[in-house]
Amino acid sequence: MTGPESPYALRPATAAEIDYIRNLNAEMWAKDLSVETYHERERTIGSTTLTRNGGIRSWVLVNPNSDRPNDILSSCETIRKHTLISRPPAPGTKEARVSEADAQGIGSVFTPKEHRGRGYAGILMALLKEKLMRENEEGFSVLYSDIGKKFYAKHGWMPHASAHIEFPVDGAGPVEDVRYLHSSDLHALCDKDVQALRQKLRKPESHTRVTFLPDWKTMEWHHAREEFVAPHARPNMRKKPENKGAISADGKRWIIWNRDFMGDEPTLYILRVANMSEGQDPMEGVREISKLFKAALNEAKKWGLEKVVLWNPDDETIEAAKRVSSGKVEYVERDTDSIPSLMMHTGESGMEYIEWLGNEKYVST
Ligand SMILES: CC(C)(COP(=O)(O)OP(=O)(O)OC[C@H]1O[C@@H](n2cnc3c(N)ncnc32)[C@H](O)[C@@H]1OP(=O)(O)O)[C@@H](O)C(=O)NCCC(=O)NCCS
Incomplete structure (x- = not known):
């Protein structure tokens, strides 16, 4: 009432x-x-x-x-x-x-x-x-x-x-051609991502579009949470979870993640997939994202997480997930x-x- x-x-x-x-x-x-x-x-x-x-x-x-x-x-x-x-x-x-x-x-x-x-x-x-x-x-x-x-x-x-995709952590392997991202990298990268989104939204469409800024302070919030929980959930690690994501060698694609240690299936969530190489050959895109996912898998393994989850993926990311997980990707529509x-x-x-x-x-x- x-x-x-x-x-x-x-x-x-x-x-x-x-x-x-x-x-x-x-x-x-x-x-x-x-x-x-x-x-x-x-x-x-x-x-x-x-x-x-x-x-x-x-x-x-x-x-x-x-x-x-x-x-x-x-x-x-x-x-x-x-x-x-x-x-x-x-x-x-x-x-x-x-x-x-x-x-x-x-x-x-x-x-x-x-x-x-x-x-x-x-x-x-x-x-x-x-x-x-x-x-x-x-x-x-x-x-x-x-x-x-x-x-x-x-x-x-x-x-x-x-929707989301999830894939198990058992497919971890060597990481090539990518660099792990630390907190100190995120400010500049998030600014770049926000700038690119702003440009994208300037292109005219016949409907309304909205976006939440993938800004640094949002990532800081997620990372403060995992850093607080890590010593309670993984006391043996004796250090902060330092790697916050991974970036391709040419600096045009990166992912930012965080760890959820809680519950039955501890998970590495990919918070954001950034792409500054619009128009790139899709197969090349899949190769680049696969490398980033390998880094995510390694990080998940290191922290005793069981799966990697990514919300609302596009075709390239789904294909890349299939590659790194030998096809063990699940596509889930949450209801x-x-x-x-x-x-x-x-x-x-x-x-x-x-x-x-x-x-x-x-x-x-
Ligand atoms: C969910 C919650 C907030 C509902 O509070 P409430 O005061 O009892 O809700 P209301 O009496 O206003 O009814 C809410 C409606 O949600 C529905 N509902 C309540 N719990 C539900 C559940 N777990 N799954 C699906 N529907 C649910 C009720 O049937 C009711 O439907 P109606 O409006 O068609 O009659 C309460 O059960 C709660 O605090 N749960 C634990 C925390 C939680 O799950 N929060 C929701 C996070 S999104």
């Missing part, structure tokens, strides 16, 4: 409320970490460039008119991200209209167990939608649904492509978990209207 008569309110959570919610949702999201370490991880990644100074906000749904006005009925977080929107050329012009916009990534939607099944997450999403649209009517917001495609679509966040779901605050919606460039793992913070 929302609208002027609604007794419910969505407000920023206090520091004590954030701790309280994390104590409850640790059961879902702490995985192999102790509750205390989970709190510490969230504080650590909350203080990176992307999230500090209001970059991340926590929200709670309460009923101020009830006899327990501060009882938390449902909760979530939002993270501010930088994006580009490209609209078709104005009449009589030839260039697409590219604008920068802040977008919000919504995460950690959580209802305490005793309040579930009473529509509170639905009310939270409806109020959040109003708030985000008011704050930024030209922008958009995104979330990754772990409860299928229906619930969030009902509230306006429409599902987008949710319940991590469904990228996007809402334009202008009202346009759905994959038929909005093309999402770079719908890759780096966006999912």
